Amino acid sequence: MFEKNVKIKAILASVLVYVSFVVSYLLFSGYQPQALTELREVRGYKIEKEADAFDLPYPRYATGLSTDETSNSKKFTFETDRSPQEVQNFYSNILLGDGWELKKEGALDEFYTSEYRRENLSVKVWSYFDKDIKMTFASVEILKLED
Numbered sequence: 347m348f349e350k351n352v353k354i355k356a357i358l359a360s361v362l363v364y365v366s367f368v369v370s371y372l373l374f375s376g377y378q379p380q381a382l383t384e385l386r387e388v389r390g391y392k393i394e395k396e397a398d399a400f401d402l403p404y405p406r407y408a409t410g411l412s413t414d415e416t417s418n419s420k421k422f423t424f425e426t427d428r429s430p431q432e433v434q435n436f437y438s439n440i441l442l443g444d445g446w447e448l449k450k451e452g453a454l455d456e457f458y459t460s461e462y463r464r465e466n467l468s469v470k471v472w473s474y475f476d477k478d479i480k481m482t483f484a485s486v487e488i489l490k491l492e493d
Contacts, residue, residue, distance in 0.1 A: 402469070402486055405436045411483075421487040430458045430473035433484045437462075437471045466491045 404410060408426040415421075426433065438460065442448065446462040446469065453459075456475040461468060468491055473484040 402437070402440065402488065405433060408484075418490040418492075419488060421485060423483065423485040425481050425483050427480075428482055430456060430475050430482050430484070433473040433482060434458050434460055434471060437469070437486065441469060 404422075404424055405426055405428055408424040408428075411423045411425060413420070413422045428436075438448070441462045441464075444464075446464045448460065449463050449468075450461040451459070456477070457472070458474075459470070459472040461470045463469075468489045470487045470489070471484070473482055475482050
């Protein structure tokens with residue numbers, strides 16, 4: 347008699363688990379979330395950061411090697427698999443598109459340099475291809491010129 351009660355309880359527990367599984371599956375498969383509407387206005391605190399002329403991006407896949415920053419300048423050096431000309435073009439496109447003026451430009455073998463000016467700021471970009479390790483090293487220096 348004792349075994350018969352255990353079998354009945356096991357069968358009832360199995361049926362209960364099966365029924366709960368079927369009900370949860372049906373509820374889940376029939377669920378349709380409400381369509382979200384576009385939020386046109388965001389309310390909250392307004393935080394604005396002035397565009398910092400000292401913040402210039404690295405080219406894609408560049409590895410930063412060093413950064414040196416003072417109150418009047420910032421210099422960062424990086425390595426990349428891009429050519430020195432590509433590095434120069436990268437910064438030329440950014441700076442000339444943002445109203446900077448090309449002041450100086452030069453090249454000697456695998457060494458390229460350029461200087462840009464806008465108001466009281468100067469940006470110097472140099473890039474050099476190292477044939478031994480087949481990488482380009484570049485440095486960008488942003489200076490705030492004294493009036």
